Amino acid sequence: MLSNQHSFTVEFGQCDPSGIVYNPNFFIWFDHSVHALLARAGLSLKALIDEYGIDGIPVVEYKSRFLAPARWGDQLLIETGVAKLHRCAFDLHHRVFNAGTLAVECAETRVCTALDPALGRVKARDLPAKLAEAFGGG
């Protein structure tokens, strides 16, 4: 199944007074990684919204463990891969390595939603065919 990775340096402003990464930044990086994964598949959320009329692919679950600290100036590598496809949702797995050591891991589930005019609110809908194909590698 599709996966992607990218490296970057922890910035001064991403750290807290303890000198370690301020935790919510990991979820920002996971989100960037999801968009990078789409890009790797030749897709973008913008194009999926335009082509399929979906509303978005919001997160419904994160299970994350923080195993080792990351500090200002550390070089991190985030590896994000598709773990499982469901009818309306998909599971991803993120692993953050700091100098070769697994520092953070996170299981993420996102669901595809669209506005249901009858209900007047968004609800789950089938994954766009292009996304299912690109992520499933089938």
Added chain:
Amino acid sequence: MLSNQHSFTVEFGQCDPSGIVYNPNFFIWFDHSVHALLARAGLSLKALIDEYGIDGIPVVEYKSRFLAPARWGDQLLIETGVAKLHRCAFDLHHRVFNAGTLAVECAETRVCTALDPALGRVKARDLPAKLAEAFGGG
């Protein structure tokens, strides 16, 4: 002219490894203050968009000076007031006090924009009447 103020405590996660407020947070707080100023006038950007068909009120200029540090746990008071109204824009003035000392001041200009269908892009337009009235206090 209309003004508003609110107090809050600097959070741990809003500070950097030097222990002082990570500077971009001031601009987040200025933005919150602008929305609070609208609320004080009985307005909201959302309602202005709906009623007047504007696109937004983006910032076009900030001039800010940082005079004294603010640290984790400090109680800050932000005072935001309307400084001047223009046809399509308005000037605001923010002052941040830390224990009675002026810590930051910032002059901000925002412009009212709307989509010009002929141009296919947003351009400046007259301030909504309700906003001009509420901000001008005239």
Added chain:
Amino acid sequence: MLSNQHSFTVEFGQCDPSGIVYNPNFFIWFDHSVHALLARAGLSLKALIDEYGIDGIPVVEYKSRFLAPARWGDQLLIETGVAKLHRCAFDLHHRVFNAGTLAVECAETRVCTALDPALGRVKARDLPAKLAEAFGGG
């Protein structure tokens, strides 16, 4: 066991182009809630660091579920309580309500760490007595 709650309004700048809260903000709010819980117990991380020589209380695990969207202007209530105390760690439970509906829930575990001079790095240590007492309510 100790718990705390606070209400606030979702700001414009905390939402993404879909108009819903940009997900990492929930983790910022959870962090603020942990500090508010300490404050409710008459404690602060700063004072614990000074008195007990600890390094911090970093997050080691989050399990979060996002059940309903929160949008610009929504009034949210976050309720944070202690779920369980361990020797060196504690479990918290956060619930975010949007107009009475449970929108997000999150189980969080934090560990108390201190520098081990022999190891030259931080490691887990016993919870400070004041924190254990305040959080345990025993």
Added chain:
Amino acid sequence: MLSNQHSFTVEFGQCDPSGIVYNPNFFIWFDHSVHALLARAGLSLKALIDEYGIDGIPVVEYKSRFLAPARWGDQLLIETGVAKLHRCAFDLHHRVFNAGTLAVECAETRVCTALDPALGRVKARDLPAKLAEAFGGG
């Protein structure tokens, strides 16, 4: 004088409900650019703190103008250069280009500070020699 540039793509989560970059992000990017400029000179704030005993190089002034919007997916180029050196401070100039168009420009002044034990607080001090040399290009 020393200058630096880097390109990046505007992320989904860096945009607000209007679909344009949430303004405070520009100040985060300016800060990253300052650290990148130091790195280009073979320096880091961390090393300057260690070698010269300085406390930091906090921002004392920003004058910024926002000339054109930047949207989700846009490729931005930030060019940051040293504009002028003072005894204890330095002026930088940032320009952000969006597809070749100048979108944002910002003049920034930072001051070098160190703890004055007699005063019991930080105050301005001479720029570290290595920084003055690297930034001055003299």
